[in-house]
Amino acid sequence: MTANLVNLTIDGIPTQAQAGMTILKAAQQLGIDIPTLCYHDYCTANALCRICVVEVKGARVLVPACVATVQEGMEVNTQSERVQRARRTILEMLYSAVDLSEAPEVEAMANALNVDRQRFPDAEPRHPPLIDDNPMYIRDYAKCVLCWRCVQVCAEDAQYTYAINFKGRGYETQISTFYEVPMPESTCVFCGQCIGVCPSGALKFKRQHLLEMGSTMDEILQMTRSERAGRRRRAEHPA
Numbered sequence: 179m180t181a182n183l184v185n186l187t188i189d190g191i192p193t194q195a196q197a198g199m200t201i202l203k204a205a206q207q208l209g210i211d212i213p214t215l216c217y218h219d220y221c222t223a224n225a226l227c228r229i230c231v232v233e234v235k236g237a238r239v240l241v242p243a244c245v246a247t248v249q250e251g252m253e254v255n256t257q258s259e260r261v262q263r264a265r266r267t268i269l270e271m272l273y274s275a276v277d278l279s280e281a282p283e284v285e286a287m288a289n290a291l292n293v294d295r296q297r298f299p300d301a302e303p304r305h306p307p308l309i310d311d312n313p314m315y316i317r318d319y320a321k322c323v324l325c326w327r328c329v330q331v332c333a334e335d336a337q338y339t340y341a342i343n344f345k346g347r348g349y350e351t352q353i354s355t356f357y358e359v360p361m362p363e364s365t366c367v368f369c370g371q372c373i374g375v376c377p378s379g380a381l382k383f384k385r386q387h388l389l390e391m392g393s394t395m396d397e398i399l400q401m402t403r404s405e406r407a408g409r410r411r412r413a414e415h416p417a
C-alpha cells in the first residue's frame with residue numbers, strides 16, 4: 179500500500195484506489211457500472227435499497243458498494259450469480275408492492291436482470307391515495323420506492339427545512355410531513371429539490387401532473403391561481 183492508496187481487484191482487474199473511497203466509486207474509475215437506486219451523487223449514501231450489493235471474497239454477506247470502502251487486498255465481484263440473484267429478488271419484491279410505471283431507471287435495471295415482475299402474484303401492492311394538498315406539488319406514494327432522497331435533500335443534504343420524514347413501519351412505511359399535516363402547514367418552502375431527486379415519479383410538479391392528465395396550460399393556470407387565492411383567503415379569514 180503506497181501512501182493513501184490501496185490495491186484491490188474488481189471483477190479480476192487489478193486497480194488502486196484512494197483509501198476511504200467506496201467500492202462504487204472505485205468501480206466507476208474502472209468504467210464498471212454498479213446499479214444503484216437510493217444512491218444519488220448529491221445525497222449522503224445510506225445503503226437502503228441494497229441494489230448495489232457486491233461480493234467480496236471472504237465476506238460472509240454481500241456488501242453495499244455505495245458505503246463499503248476499499249481495503250488492501252480486497253477482491254470484489256460486481257457481477258457474480260449471487261449478486262445478480264440478490265439484485266433480481268430486490269427488484270421483484272419492489273414490483274410486487276410499488277407502481278414502477280414512471281421509474282425508467284428501475285425499468286432499465288429490471289430488463290438487464292431479467293426480472294420477473296409477476297414473481298409474487300399474491301403480494302399486496304401499496305395503494306395510498308394521491309395527495310393533492312397544495313398548488314405546487316402532488317405526491318403519489320403508490321410510486322414511492324422509499325429511497326429517502328427527498329427526505330435527505332429536505333434536511334442536511336441541501337435545504338435544512340425538515341418538512342418531511344417517514345411515518346409507519348415495515349409495509350406501512352411512507353414518506354410524510356411531520357404529524358401528517360398538509361404540505362402548506364408544514365415547514366416546506368416549495369424549493370422543488372425533493373422532486374429533482376425523486377427517481378420514481380412519486381413527487382411531481384402539479385402543472386406536469388395536470389398536463390399529463392390532459393389539461394391545457396390555460397386551464398392549469400386558472401386552476402392553480404384560483405386554488406392559491408382560495409388558500410390565501412382561508413388563511414386570512416379562518417372559519
Ligand code: SF4
Pocket residue numbers: 321322323324325326327328329353372375376377378379380381
Ligand atoms: S418520494 Fe421519491 S424521492 Fe422520496 S423516498 Fe419516495 S421515491 Fe424516493
